[in-house]
Amino acid sequence: MNRTIQLLQVQDQQVIDAILTEVTDKHLEDASTLWEPILEGSGQDDEYWYWVGKSRRSKLLLGDELYAIECEGITQGLMMVDVLKKRCLIESQLRRRLVYISALATAPWNRPIITKPPTDKGVGGKLVDFAVARSYALGYQGSIGLHALTGALGFYRKLRLGLLDCGPDPEAPDHLVYFETLRMDDL
């Protein structure tokens, strides 16, 4: 699966093409060799994430899938989704299937807090949009769910995808805020 998407190259304000694809060893290698040294000591929430480990986990647990955004041969973003094991938590749509975003991160050079100005914008949003598209493709009617990292709450609130802020999840580590698509068409 290769899907052409657009990102904004910040330096010259140009819209450029990138590829959204299933994760390969090259993407995992980029995360290890290019991302991890920059993230080390950064204090970012994903400083200790280990994408190679996530990939191994995805091979163990049915329904886990990994995707990457690649631009000019370099990995710009990574996402792991669970398309099988999670269900909706909002009462009016309880038990329905959704695509749960288990992990999502952009390359450190795309984050203003680390690299100013960042290289590309739109990576995170394109990954979330793909999760929605995957949900439609699976017959889940676009429903997604995720636990947002603390700094990213504003991002998920403004995505215009109908994600409802369900507040801090008492069962999640660090009580991360849970977001889920609120489907209005069934009500």
Next chain:
Amino acid sequence: MTQSFPAKPKAAPNEGTRHQRLMELIEAEDAANGEVGCGRALGNSISGSFSTRDMALEDEKLKRFLQAHLGHSLRAPDFDAIATQIQRQLESLVMPTSSQSLGSEPPPASTNVTAHVPTEALKELFQSQLAEFCSEAALKQLIQFSHQIIHKAVLRPRHTWASPIWVLRSETQIYIAQAAGIEEAIAKVKTQHPQETGRLEVITVGGILAPDQVISLATNLL
């Protein structure tokens, strides 16, 4: 309808709509200063208790089992909540974090958490699906977690929780309504505040993930 949830997919996007969507995504990204990450913390290595093959606990089988053993006191929403948490624990066992826990205080040692479902039956259920993938020790841990989760659910069944509390915003007002669903919440606002004719936006909801949940709102929203 008076809400703002444009969650419908855009059919066959052309270059114009694709560009517009990219600008929307960038606007959202800028709102969080480029921070877009999500995901629960997982450990960095696979537990040695698991083999490297596809593994899954069948949701429907688990719920049928719960229905058979707990149907007299719990209902479908409770079984869903229990199944979700057991699946989550299974994942945590595959990649343990340094601070792995149930996410809340364990019950006192004196509490008999195993009273609700026979351990042997639970073991049989898990063994039939997971035995070839994980060790005896991992199965034992999962059974122990499951007993605690079931115990919590029996003490406070989800179907007895109060209706969620919805926080809605119009152009000039914030409304807080208790209702089972969003449509009912909007209807309550309209009935009790007939002067409100504008668009209502859902800001947040409390009481979906836990009973008696405190809602926290940034002051700049008020």
